Every structure is written in structure tokens, then in C-alpha cells.
Amino acid sequence: MTLNRQHFAKFQSLIALVVLCIVLSCLSDKFLTVDNGWNVMRQISVNICIAVGMTLVVLTSGIDLSVGSVLALCGAITAGLMKNGIEVHSSNLYIGFTLLGAILAGLFTGAGVGAFNGFAITRFKVPPFVATLAMLTIARGLTLLWTQGFPISVFGEKFGYIGTGWFLGIPVPVWISAIVVLTAVVITMKTPLGRYIYAIGGNENAAKLSGINVSKVKIIVYSMAGALAAVGGLIVTSRLDSAQPNAGISYELDAIAAVVIGGTSLSGGKGTIWGTVLGAVIIGVLNNGLVLLNVSPFWQQVVKGGVILLAVIIDKANSKSE
Amino acid sequence: MTLNRQHFAKFQSLIALVVLCIVLSCLSDKFLTVDNGWNVMRQISVNICIAVGMTLVVLTSGIDLSVGSVLALCGAITAGLMKNGIEVHSSNLYIGFTLLGAILAGLFTGAGVGAFNGFAITRFKVPPFVATLAMLTIARGLTLLWTQGFPISVFGEKFGYIGTGWFLGIPVPVWISAIVVLTAVVITMKTPLGRYIYAIGGNENAAKLSGINVSKVKIIVYSMAGALAAVGGLIVTSRLDSAQPNAGISYELDAIAAVVIGGTSLSGGKGTIWGTVLGAVIIGVLNNGLVLLNVSPFWQQVVKGGVILLAVIIDKANSKSE
Amino acid sequence: KDNSKSAKPKKVAVIVSTLNNPWFVFLAQTAAAQAKSLGYETKIFDSQNNTATETDNFENAIAAGYGAILFNPTDANGSVVNVNKAKAAGVAVFCMDREVNSTTGPTSQILSDSYSGCVNLGKYFVKQMHKKGKYVEILGIVADNNTWNRSKGFHSVVDYYPGLQMVAQQSADFDRNKGLEVMESILQAHPDIDGVFCGNDAMAMGAYQALAAAGKANKVKVMGFDGAEDAIQGIKDGKILATAMQFPKVMAQTAANYADEYFKGKRDFPKKIQVGVEMVTGKNVTDYIAYGKKN
Amino acid sequence: MLVADHITKKFPGVIALQDVCMELHPGKVNAILGENGAGKSTLMKILSGVYPEYEGRILLQDTEVNFANPREAQGAGIGIIHQELNLVPHLSITENIFLGREITNRWGMLDGKAMKDRTRALLDKLKLNVSPDTLIFDLKVGQQQVVEIAKALLTDCQVLIMDEPTSAITESEVEVLFGIIKELRDENKVIVYISHKLDELFKIADRYIVLRDGKTIESGEMKDINHDTLIHKMVGREINIIRNKGYEATTEPVLAINNINLKHPENQKRDLLKNVSLHLCPGEVLGIFGLMGAGRTELLETIFGLHRAHTGSINIKQQSTNFRSPGEAMKAGIALVPEDRKKDGLLLNLDVKTNISITTLDNLQSMGLLHDGKEQQLAKKYIDSLKIKTPSANQLTKNLSGGNQQKIVLAKCLATQPIVLMLDEPTRGIDINAKNEIYKLILELAATGMGIIMVSSELPEILAISDRILVMAEGSITAEFKAADASEDNILKAAIPKNL
Ligand SMILES: Nc1ncnc2c1ncn2[C@@H]1O[C@H](COP(=O)(O)OP(=O)(O)OP(=O)(O)O)[C@@H](O)[C@H]1O
Ligand SMILES: Nc1ncnc2c1ncn2[C@@H]1O[C@H](COP(=O)(O)OP(=O)(O)OP(=O)(O)O)[C@@H](O)[C@H]1O
Ligand SMILES: [Mg+2]
Ligand SMILES: [Mg+2]
Numbered sequence A, B: 001m002t003l004n005r006q007h008f009a010k011f012q013s014l015i016a017l018v019v020l021c022i023v024l025s026c027l028s029d030k031f032l033t034v035d036n037g038w039n040v041m042r043q044i045s046v047n048i049c050i051a052v053g054m055t056l057v058v059l060t061s062g063i064d065l066s067v068g069s070v071l072a073l074c075g076a077i078t079a080g081l082m083k084n085g086i087e088v089h090s091s092n093l094y095i096g097f098t099l100l101g102a103i104l105a106g107l108f109t110g111a112g113v114g115a116f117n118g119f120a121i122t123r124f125k126v127p128p129f130v131a132t133l134a135m136l137t138i139a140r141g142l143t144l145l146w147t148q149g150f151p152i153s154v155f156g157e158k159f160g161y162i163g164t165g166w167f168l169g170i171p172v173p174v175w176i177s178a179i180v181v182l183t184a185v186v187i188t189m190k191t192p193l194g195r196y197i198y199a200i201g202g203n204e205n206a207a208k209l210s211g212i213n214v215s216k217v218k219i220i221v222y223s224m225a226g227a228l229a230a231v232g233g234l235i236v237t238s239r240l241d242s243a244q245p246n247a248g249i250s251y252e253l254d255a256i257a258a259v260v261i262g263g264t265s266l267s268g269g270k271g272t273i274w275g276t277v278l279g280a281v282i283i284g285v286l287n288n289g290l291v292l293l294n295v296s297p298f299w300q301q302v303v304k305g306g307v308i309l310l311a312v313i314i315d316k317a318n319s320k321s322e
Numbered sequence C: 001k002d003n004s005k006s007a008k009p010k011k012v013a014v015i016v017s018t019l020n021n022p023w024f025v026f027l028a029q030t031a032a033a034q035a036k037s038l039g040y041e042t043k044i045f046d047s048q049n050n051t052a053t054e055t056d057n058f059e060n061a062i063a064a065g066y067g068a069i070l071f072n073p074t075d076a077n078g079s080v081v082n083v084n085k086a087k088a089a090g091v092a093v094f095c096m097d098r099e100v101n102s103t104t105g106p107t108s109q110i111l112s113d114s115y116s117g118c119v120n121l122g123k124y125f126v127k128q129m130h131k132k133g134k135y136v137e138i139l140g141i142v143a144d145n146n147t148w149n150r151s152k153g154f155h156s157v158v159d160y161y162p163g164l165q166m167v168a169q170q171s172a173d174f175d176r177n178k179g180l181e182v183m184e185s186i187l188q189a190h191p192d193i194d195g196v197f198c199g200n201d202a203m204a205m206g207a208y209q210a211l212a213a214a215g216k217a218n219k220v221k222v223m224g225f226d227g228a229e230d231a232i233q234g235i236k237d238g239k240i241l242a243t244a245m246q247f248p249k250v251m252a253q254t255a256a257n258y259a260d261e262y263f264k265g266k267r268d269f270p271k272k273i274q275v276g277v278e279m280v281t282g283k284n285v286t287d288y289i290a291y292g293k294k295n
Numbered sequence D: 001m002l003v004a005d006h007i008t009k010k011f012p013g014v015i016a017l018q019d020v021c022m023e024l025h026p027g028k029v030n031a032i033l034g035e036n037g038a039g040k041s042t043l044m045k046i047l048s049g050v051y052p053e054y055e056g057r058i059l060l061q062d063t064e065v066n067f068a069n070p071r072e073a074q075g076a077g078i079g080i081i082h083q084e085l086n087l088v089p090h091l092s093i094t095e096n097i098f099l100g101r102e103i104t105n106r107w108g109m110l111d112g113k114a115m116k117d118r119t120r121a122l123l124d125k126l127k128l129n130v131s132p133d134t135l136i137f138d139l140k141v142g143q144q145q146v147v148e149i150a151k152a153l154l155t156d157c158q159v160l161i162m163d164e165p166t167s168a169i170t171e172s173e174v175e176v177l178f179g180i181i182k183e184l185r186d187e188n189k190v191i192v193y194i195s196h197k198l199d200e201l202f203k204i205a206d207r208y209i210v211l212r213d214g215k216t217i218e219s220g221e222m223k224d225i226n227h228d229t230l231i232h233k234m235v236g237r238e239i240n241i242i243r244n245k246g247y248e249a250t251t252e253p254v255l256a257i258n259n260i261n262l263k264h265p266e267n268q269k270r271d272l273l274k275n276v277s278l279h280l281c282p283g284e285v286l287g288i289f290g291l292m293g294a295g296r297t298e299l300l301e302t303i304f305g306l307h308r309a310h311t312g313s314i315n316i317k318q319q320s321t322n323f324r325s326p327g328e329a330m331k332a333g334i335a336l337v338p339e340d341r342k343k344d345g346l347l348l349n350l351d352v353k354t355n356i357s358i359t360t361l362d363n364l365q366s367m368g369l370l371h372d373g374k375e376q377q378l379a380k381k382y383i384d385s386l387k388i389k390t391p392s393a394n395q396l397t398k399n400l401s402g403g404n405q406q407k408i409v410l411a412k413c414l415a416t417q418p419i420v421l422m423l424d425e426p427t428r429g430i431d432i433n434a435k436n437e438i439y440k441l442i443l444e445l446a447a448t449g450m451g452i453i454m455v456s457s458e459l460p461e462i463l464a465i466s467d468r469i470l471v472m473a474e475g476s477i478t479a480e481f482k483a484a485d486a487s488e489d490n491i492l493k494a495a496i497p498k499n500l
Helices: A003-029 A033-061 A065-086 A101-125 A128-147 A157-164 A170-188 A192-202 A202-207 A214-240 A249-263 A273-292 A297-318 B002-027 B032-058 B067-085 B097-125 B128-147 B156-165 B172-190 B192-201 B204-209 B214-240 B251-261 B273-292 B297-318 C023-035 C051-063 C081-087 C114-129 C146-157 C176-189 C201-213 C229-236 C247-261 D040-047 D071-077 D093-097 D112-125 D139-156 D171-186 D197-202 D227-237 D296-303 D326-331 D340-343 D352-365 D374-383 D402-414 D432-447 D459-465 D488-497
Strands: A087-090 A093-095 B086-087 B093-095 C013-018 C041-046 C070-071 C092-096 C106-110 C133-139 C164-171 C196-200 C221-223 C240-243 C273-274 C280-281 D002-011 D013-024 D028-033 D054-060 D062-064 D079-081 D160-165 D190-194 D209-210 D216-221 D255-263 D270-281 D285-289 D309-318 D319-321 D333-339 D419-423 D453-454 D469-472 D476-482
Touching: A003 A273, A003 A297, A003 D002, A033 A249, A033 A273, A065 A087, A065 A101, A065 A128, A065 A214, A065 A249, A065 B192, A101 A128, A101 A214, A128 A297, A128 B251, A128 B297, A128 D227, A128 D352, A157 A170, A157 A214, A170 A192, A170 A214, A170 A273, A170 C023, A192 A202, A192 A214, A202 A214, A202 C013, A202 D340, A214 C176, A214 C201, A249 A273, A249 A297, A249 B128, A273 A297, A273 C041, A273 C176, A297 C164, B002 B273, B002 B297, B032 B067, B032 B172, B032 B273, B032 C051, B067 B086, B067 B097, B067 B128, B067 B251, B067 C176, B097 B128, B097 B214, B156 B172, B172 B192, B172 B214, B172 B273, B192 B204, B192 B214, B192 D093, B204 B214, B204 B297, B214 C051, B214 C081, B251 B273, B251 B297, B273 B297, B273 C051, B273 D139, B273 D352, B297 C041, C013 C023, C013 C051, C023 C041, C023 C247, C041 C051, C051 C081, C070 C247, C081 C092, C106 C247, C114 C133, C114 C146, C114 C196, C114 C221, C114 C240, C114 C280, C133 C146, C133 C176, C133 C201, C146 C164, C164 C176, C176 C201, C196 C201, C201 C221, C201 C229, C201 D013, C229 C240, C229 C280, C240 D013, C273 D402, D002 D040, D013 D028, D013 D040, D028 D040, D028 D171, D028 D197, D028 D227, D040 D160, D040 D190, D040 D476, D054 D079, D054 D093, D071 D079, D079 D139, D093 D112, D093 D139, D112 D255, D139 D160, D139 D171, D171 D190, D171 D197, D197 D227, D209 D227, D216 D227, D227 D432, D255 D296, D270 D296, D270 D309, D270 D453, D270 D476, D285 D296, D285 D432, D285 D459, D285 D488, D296 D333, D296 D453, D326 D333, D333 D402, D340 D402, D352 D374, D352 D402, D402 D419, D402 D432, D432 D453, D432 D459, D453 D459, D459 D488, D469 D488, D476 D488
Parallel strands: C013 C041, C013 C070, C070 C092, C092 C106, C106 C273, C133 C164, C133 C196, C196 C221, D013 D216, D028 D190, D028 D209, D079 D160, D160 D190, D285 D453, D285 D469, D333 D419, D419 D453
Antiparallel strands: A087 A093, B086 B093, C240 C280, D002 D013, D002 D054, D054 D062, D209 D216, D255 D270, D255 D309, D309 D319, D469 D476
8 A cells, every 4th residue: 555556546436526526517507616515515424434445345255235234323322212111011121322422332332333233243154144134134224123114313513413403514424434534545645554454455364374363353343333333323323313214325336436436445454544435425426416416316317327337437437547 | 067066056945946936835825735835936937047147157257237127128129020021111111020030130139239248248348247237228228219118018928928828738838838848958968068157267277277158158158048038038028918118127137136136156157947946936936925925015024035045045954065 | 604614814915115214114114003903913014125135025915814904115116026926916005105116016005195295385475485595405215216206296396486496415325413414515505595395394403403503594494205203393483384294093094994804895985085184383283192193 | 278368467566568569379288487587377368368468469269359258268269277276165176176167958948967977087087086065174285286177178168277286196197188288289289388397398299488587588399498597597697406416314303292193173083183293403404295184284283283183293393292382382493484375374465574474473573662763674585595585575475476375474483583484385386497496595504503304295306305205095104215325216105194
């Protein structure tokens, strides 16, 4: 991960993005406005959080399909604890939760689920695709059980700040995603852990023989992915002031799309966080643009798929790394 | 693919299946009945068709996420043509379609979409995951455009036979899936094409250096996957006597689950059709069993995920190939 | 009577189009609860908005020996085969909320007419907008025919008023978050809208939150559909202009009771009952609670 | 017959070939010599259609050809054994040998029996007695290389290129191969033979062509030239082969293992190691010789903590240890240079710097963050001291030639400052000069008091630099010699498995 390579990966997806923006701002004068800018940023913040976690996983040549369900589960748990705490009727025990307590509980759930994924993958050699596919179903089921299928609503101002507040003229979710991104960049570029992630993705055998504790690194990475999904869950729940049991369905696909458009190779070992961020921006801009132009919902899907394909093709065309 | 290896893969997932069946027949007297047997078989026939195509793709170390949407698209096209034919109002031209014509049109659409996937993957080096992810969206969009979001219904007895008829005491869908399976087995075990599929998945570079036309093989494989998705589309449409615009959503996941439970490695080059069939049966039996046991729908998802995970773990535990 | 004859209690299946939407969860659970209270073993099947899955559910239910099915179809036409299959197997089917296009198949259909409900909403909308202004429609899942019934009902009225101009029609998949995001984007293109019609309450709440965040909450009139808890509360608080209250509870309980009578031997059921869809506005909101009337 | 005319090939950052001219004569074995990175493989890949883009012309029987892909080259009768093994791991030997040229019956179905028979014949010819149904995955590097040879021999081609075909196989198989080469030569085929083992070349080659830094230096008849001048032409300067001056182990052993036993991971009836005991003193170079499959790699891997299932004891500095992972072994001061550098040694898609530093990142960080300067220093230190030929520390390792890749693996092991260094076939596929440098290095390291175990299938090098020599056969140690009393034939005797 020398810097030049990183800038390069950026550069590639930038082309796609720039092209897209030019086209859109020609088609709609509403597109290139400050407000709309914040809009897009706020809307992609969730996908960015998830996609960053996904990038780490993919760099180890893994994949995490469970993020969408985990997002829903953690959102619901935080909401539930905040609203009702824990009641055990039998031994009529009641535990109330502070805002912070509930939030932490949510995050830990996410990390825990992630760790479980990592454990299944490393200890039992279950292919990541399957382990997390199973978790996708399990976590969704748990969400429905926890919520009984009904949304959990109304937690008041304080919690709402996470999703809707502004700080120094910038929406809070944007701050959150920015922090997530910067941390991830530092980890991948500047820490041994980051190195190990790339090494494992590049050649797991060699990594092992270089004395790297592969299992440990993988479990950490999947836990991070889970925790970041939980962060996404917090933002969504707080924005809606309500935890929806069906939140986050198929978010994993958006995240993976962002990762791949960002030039990260699904076979692992190659890619950057910056690339993923740009991938997420491309998707966000696209969604926003299609609505601004009031494209028919039918056509939207066709266009969206087409653009994703195109973005990657441009990307490949410019990529010297092949 | 020497036979012993094939039997072996079978053997692994068989364990999981047998365990499952024993458990279920202990828990419910309704489970081990002839009727229920046909039920399960009929229900999995669609997934089997898709999963067989998926197996071929995965063996080349690719993946096809678009099958669900392709299924919907092809079903809708067959239905639409059967019902309305093609009308071009401008040059008031009208083309009617016979039953067979409409069916063929559907199948060709499927193969065509698949070929497009293969083309994007080989010619533009788009990662299969992305190319087919994009196609997932595009094909869904096209389905909506073609149906305008409304189901297309009522084609009468003849067509219904495909999905609901019986032949020699066996449901027609079961016949279809059986034929699909056997053909695929012959291709993978007995033809050069099959050999190339395994070779490409095992070591693409070596395959190239051995003079195999990798791009051609891949395009063929993705076309097959598309065509088989179309077959699934026919069965579904005919069973319902109606083409649903939202048919097949997330079928790709079931198919992939079947493939992996069946012991095919997602990194390609290793696996068998028989394995996949057993994977599909396991999933089918599971869905059926959970219902017979009257498990609450929320719990069902948890259990289902858990069992899939377990199946693969058992499988790994018995697998000598690692 | 039948009941006493067989040792085992008769079994009643509840097959519902989806459990990803609280309204249907409520419908299914009420039906199941009612049937249970009448002494039947019950089970809920989730068709996940997929008619093929619904077919599987029917086959499994029949195989598992259920005597009656309280049925919420995924599709008016696609579900017909399933109903007929059940009938052929001697299993009575009682449709709830959504209709199947078959007079012979279902023993009885207890329906709430989304279309006419939206016609009323449309009329009220026109009145509130004083026949003029720009408005936005937010659709549900575009592959779901319920989405279109509602949209059509609404437009069957509104489209007669040239003064009312639909500046954007977008889908938010019946999802609250999508409703919020879509609305945010639309507001960029059309800051000057006066009304929003949403295919369900979740999207209405999302749209409202977008408007509130943009400080337009009090200028723009938001309408939903379903009568969900949040929406009722929203109308009380003056956030939402109106919603259409269907009565899942009534439908579910009627269906369950019919099934009970069916087992007890009754056969002549009304082919169709329309459970009226009532419009909830600021005026009458106090008479309502989530998914039903106060009583 | 086959003529390369002013061929130039550029890669990003490197000019691999610079108008190279050469003529390959039929009925002769044409040896191509050159250091690592001289451009030998690149040239062969061009001749065999792997690289369609290049400047210059290729003439086959006086007509210009330009192969778009390997298939066309095959069609034109050019067969090649690539330097890197190109086999499909999970296909059987038969399936690999016939890949792309399957025999089919009249219904277009595969004729398994016919193919299996042909394969068995080939394997017998090459004296490799394993079932044709064996998966490549279960073969050792050496056995795989024999399969590669068989694959090239299947179709009778006019030109047969062999790029280091003997890098992984031992004397006995080499003899077999040479027999076959002679036959082909007598059938008037063009044989191109690339190897770093000069003595082999003097045995088999008729003509030589020397490449240096991508340029043709000279070509001529093998009989008109001697060992040293040839080396001189390759390297461009005199070098004198290092010899170990001999050394008596006096101090306490730094590594001592007793009665190590190891069963085959999948089949418990097979022993990979049978009560192996050995000791190693600081500053000692212990050579371990054995034929393919003797169990040497398993031995090193076991010491390195890769096979936890073993019995017996491993003591380091008199402390008994039981490593559960390579990481622990490395902390204890043990380093392993693995046998297969591409598979187990390198992160091919990452750059040189990253590869070297990966083993010691903990020492390269300040406040949890990696210190770029320190890392660069480390890389530079080893690039210089091991004379790694690379444009920069940021070059991707996959673009380096075999020899330089091997040096990188060595570097990353040395970076951990081990007290015991284990090398498995450290000079496989490495040119005479690089080899020499590595010998020198090994002896220098020994001189600093590092204990060194070197596994090798090349007798000369074992004899050249070991203080003590262990011979393994079938998983157990069959003989031990002082460097002084060791000779080629008493070592070989000990190496031949008894039940054969
Ligand atoms: N794919 C590639 N991309 C960039 N540079 C390459 C590539 N392949 C080879 N090179 C460079 O071209 C030069 C010649 O490489 P080549 O493999 O032909 O050397 P060689 O003579 O075969 O060495 P060895 O004896 O170690 O096999 C080397 O400097 C190598 O770094
Ligand atoms: N993973 C494995 N699967 C199957 N057989 C194996 C495996 N590893 C080693 N073997 C077998 O164990 C025996 C010892 O192999 P090992 O590589 O240690 O021998 P070696 O002396 O290192 O030979 P080489 O010169 O090929 O390295 C050989 O017969 C080999 O075939
Ligand atoms: Mg070479
Ligand atoms: Mg070895």
C-alpha cells in the first residue's frame, strides 16, 4: 500500500464520479447546490460506515453479507433498551438504560455478532460467504423476535441528534462517517494490523509463515465490520426516531458495490478505503440524481445497474494494475 | 473429476441431510409421507435449476447474483408474449406467439442476459460479483418496465402443465429438474467443456497456457446459468399461472447456499453437481420441516440460518480435502 | 359436533403476504390469536411478498393437515391457483384484506378496499389543497400491485383537477428511511411543494421528518395510508394531515370466527364482505387507535 | 529453424529484453544461460505466445510468425515447460496432462481410459510411480515438475522449450529426463534448455547462448568453452565459488530435537517423520540431504511450529519448547525460508519493502503507528546487503525474477534476527552468481554465531558449505557425516529408500 498506489486507486474511481457529476449538473441546476451536497453526504453516511467495514473484510479476501441484518438488529436493540430497558417478569427484575448505555449495548452487539462470524470462519473453516449468509438470516430473525415485528419509536431530542443534528455547520452523521473513514485509513495505512490485513488477503500462507496470527486478525476485522454496521444502525434509527424491523435489507449489496466500484479486488489484498468512499459517493450521487431528475422508478433500476457497470469498466480501463 | 471424488462430496452433505431427516421424522409424523416427499421435490425444483447453473459458474470461480431477476424477467417475457404477443402501435404491427414460441423467447432472453454477463466479465474484466450485481438491478428494472409493475395472468391448461402437471406419477417440475441435473452431470464429468470449467476455476493461468479459450468457456457458462434461471422462471410462472414482477427476489442466495452446502468451493475448481442437488434438498427439507413443526416464522429464520451454518460445519469436519 | 368428534383440535393456518411490515404482522397475529382463543391450533406462514413462496406455504399447510386457512394473498391473480389447490384438498380459505380474483375458490373474502379508501383520501386531499398547488406522490414497492391500487384510487380523483400538479412520483419501497431520503432529494428539486401523498404511513412519517428537517413541515400537507400507531399519533400532533384506517383487527377476527363456524358445519358464507376503510383526520382522530377504533 | 530477430520487450519499469538475436538449431540442445533477471523466461514466453506484444520478429522455418496466444504456438509445434509450475491443483495428473487436448470418443464424450493409459505410459517413461488419478494437490513440488515435463512430452512438437525443468527434481529424475532429451534431439527436434546448473549443461547441451541484462552476449558450441569462461560471460566478471573452511562445533547446541514423530495429516498410517533427532550448534552449518519426499520439508516445518500433532521434544538453548504457531517459533529466534517462495514466502502483489518488513512490524512502530522512515531503512539495508536487483523498494515483488524473489524471502527472515536459520532448498532456481552470494551470506551468518540448517537436493552445494551433513530417507535420518568424510556416493547411498 504505497501512497502512489493509493492515490492511483482514488484517481480511477474519481473519473467515474466526475463524469457522473458533470452529466447530472448539466441535466439539473438543482444538483450542484450546497444543500444538496449535504443531503447526499448525509444519505451516504450510513453506507460509508458499512462499506468501510466491508472493505476491511474484503481486503482479507472475505465478505460480510450480514451487515444489513446486523444494522437492523443493533438499531432495534439500542432502541428497545432505551425505551423499555430489560424486564424479566419471572424475577420481576428491571434494568433501565441510559442513552449511552443503550448505544454501547448496540455497538457491542454488532461487534459480538461480527466476532461470531469471524470465529465460525476461522475456527470451523466455514467460507465467509456462507457464514455471513447464515448470519444474515439469523440476525434478521433475532431482530423480528426482539421487536415482535413492530417498529420501536420515540426516544426524544438527545438521541435524535446523532442522525439529524448539526455540528459546526456539518451534519452529525457526516462527522461520524468522516471519523470512521479517517480511523480506517490510519489503520490500513499506518498500523501493523492494517499491514496484516493486506498480507492475509495477498497470500494467507505467506502471512501465516511470517508469524502473523491470521485467525486473530480475521476475527478482529469481522468484529469491526459488525461494529460499523451497528454505527450505521444507530444513525438510521436516530434519523427516523424509530427502529424499523425491516431496516437495512440488501444494504450489503450497496456496501459491496461501493467497495468494488472503489477498485478493491474481491480476491483480497488490493484496495483502499479512499476508493470505497468514492464508490459510496458515486452510488449516493446516482440515487440522488435519479430522484432529482424524477426518473421513473422502473427506469431508475436499469440506469443504476448500468452506471455501476460503467463505473467499473471505466475503472478497469484506467487501471494499470492489471 | 474422478468418480471417487464425486461420491465423496456427495457423502459429506449426505450426512447433514440424513441427520436432518431423522430429526424431522422424529418430530413430525407428517414429514415422512409420499405426498410430502413430492411437495418438497416440487418446491426445490426451481432452486435446483438455478443452483445447477450457479454451480457451473462457481466452478469457474465466478458467481451469478442476477439469477433471481433473470428468472422474473424471463417468466414475465414468456407470459407477456403468450398473452399479448408484440404490438407496435406506430406501424400497427402485431406478432402473436405460440406457447412454444413464447417459451423459447423466454429461454433465449435468459441465455442472452447470461451471455451479456459473461461478455462484461471476460471482455471488460469486470469482477463477476459486480457484473452480475449490476445485472440483478438491470434485469429487475426491465421486468418492471415490461410488466409495468403488474402481474401478467391466465394462460390456461397447456402452459400450466409445466408447473403443476404430473407425468408417469411424477410432477413435471421434478422431471425438468431431473433432466437439468443429469445433463449438467454429464457435461461436468464427461465432456471437455466440463473439464475446462474445472481447470479455469482451479488455475486460470494454467488453463490459458494449456490453450483453452477461457473467455469462450466463461461466456458459455454464464449463458447456461441465465438459461437455467429462465427455466426456473417458466416453472414458477406456470405454477402460479401468473408472472409476478417481484418473483425470484433473493433466489440467488438460496442457490448459492445450495451450492456451498453441497461442498463446492466458492474459490472455484472444486465441487460437484450432485453436491449441489443435496444442498438444495437440505434447504428444501428444512423449509418444509420448519413449517410442519409449527415453528414461528421469526424463529424459522434463526433456525434456518443456524442449520445452514451447521450443515457446512459438519461438511467441513468430514472433508478431507482441506 | 366436529370438534368433539376428533380428539386433536382442528388446525387453522394463517398465511400472510409478508411480515416485513407491521400492518401485516398485526393482521396475522390478531387472526392467529382469535383462532387460538376459539380453541384451534394455529400457525402463521410468511409468504415474504413472493407468490411462489405462498404456493409452498399452501402445499406445506395442506400436507400438515390444516383444516382452514386465514389468507392474506400476495397477488389477486397469482394466488388463485393456491386457493383452488386448497379447495381441492378440502381446506376452507378465508381471504383477509386483499382480494383474489375467484368467486369459487375462497369460502369467503373479508376485504378492505384500498382503492376506495384512497378515493376518499384523494377527495380530502383536493379539498385541503383548495384544488391547486404542487404535490409529490411517494409509491410503495413498485412490483407490488397494492401500491398501484392505492395510487390509482388517489389519482382517480385528483387527476380531474388541473390545478393540482404532480411534480414528482418516486418509490420508497414502503420503507421509512427510503421515504425520508427520497423526500430530502425531492425537496432539492421542488422546494415549493404543497402536499405529499404516500403509499403507506411509514413512508409518510419519513417524508414528514424530511420536511421537518427542511423547516417546511407546517407548509406541506402529508397523507399516509394504513392507520399505523405513528401516523395516528402524527395526526394528533398535527404532523400528518390524514391517513386511511383499515381495520385489520376486524378483518382478522371475522375471518377467524368464520373458520370456527365453518368447522361447526356452517357453509353459506357471504362471498365478499367489504370492511369499510375510514379516513382519519385531525377532526376524528380521537376515535381511533393504532389499526382500529377505540371501543 | 527458430530465429529470434532483434526482440525487445519492455515491462513497466524494466526493459526485460533489448534487441536480442539468436538462432536455435534443430537436432541440438540449445542451452540458454544468464543470471536471474537476464530475460531468459521472458524470451521463452515470447517464443511460446504468452506475450504477444514485443518488438522484433520471430522466424519459424524462415517464415515470420506472431503468436497471439499459447494455443497458436502449440499449433505451430512449439511446446514449453514453464519455469513456474502451471498445473491445476484439484485435477488429477491425467486431467492436467491432457488439459486442452482431451481425447474424446465419437459422441464427443471424454475417453477417460485412453487418456489414463497414455498418462501411465508417460509416467513410466519418466519413472514417476504414482497413480495417474492422483491430484496434483497431493504431489510435492518435485513430482509436480515431472508432471509438467510429461505434459510437454505428450504432443510431439518441433520445438521443445524447457525453462529450468530440473529446479525441483533430484539427480535420478534428471538422468531420466536427459535420456528423453537425447532421444528427441536424435529425432532432429529443436531443444531449448534453460538451467542454472552448469554441470547439467555441460552434460546435455550442444550449443550455448548467453544473455546478460536482457542482451545477447555470445553464442557458440558447448565443447569450445569451459566452466569458468561461461560463468565469466554470464556474470561479466570473475567470481570464485565459496567453500566452507570447515569448523568444529564446540559450544552447547542452540537447537536440539529428540525422537520427533509425525503422522500424515490425513492418513494416520503414513509416517512423515520417524524418530528424528538432531542437534545444531551456534555457528554451525548443518546440511540435510534427501531425495524428493524424504521428509525434509516436514522436519523443518515441524520445528517451525506448523505441525502441532508431532511427538518428541524440541529444545532451544536447553529450554524445551512446544510452539503452537510460527509466530511463537519466530519469537524464540527461529526463522524458516520455505521451499516454495511463491506459495509460502512472498506477498507477490505487494512491494519489496512490505515483504521485507512484514515479519518485524512491531519493531517499526512508534506509538502504534508504523514509522515509514525506519521501514525504508530496513528495506534499503537488505536490498543493499543482499544485492536485490529491483528498480526500487516499491516495486511489486511479482515483477522480480526468481533469484531476487528468493533474496527477499531471505531478507524477511533475517529481519527477525534469528538464532537459528532454516533454509529449505534456498538456491532452487537461482543463478550461479546469486547462489554464490547466498553461500557467502550463509557462511557470514554462521560466522556471527547463527545456527543454520540447509535442506538441499543439490549435492555439490551441500558438500560445499555444510560443516555436518545429515541424510534423510522416508522420514528418518539414515546417515550423518562430517564435511570431511562426506562424499557424493556415500551420501547418495544413504539417501536411497531401503524398500525400493
Ligand atoms: N510481468 C512482469 N512485469 C514486470 N517486469 C517483469 C515481468 N516479468 C519479468 N520482469 C522483469 O524482466 C526481467 C527478466 O525476467 P525473467 O523472468 O525473464 O528473468 P530470468 O532470466 O528468467 O530470471 P530467472 O533465471 O530468475 O528465471 C527481470 O528484470 C524481471 O524483473
Ligand atoms: N500436504 C501434504 N499432502 C500430502 N502429502 C504430503 C503433504 N506434505 C508432505 N507430503 C508427503 O510427505 C512426504 C515428505 O514430504 P517433504 O516435502 O517433507 O519431502 P522433502 O524431502 O521436502 O521433498 P522435497 O524435496 O519435495 O521438498 C512426501 O512423501 C510428501 O509427498
Ligand atoms: Mg526465468
Ligand atoms: Mg521439501
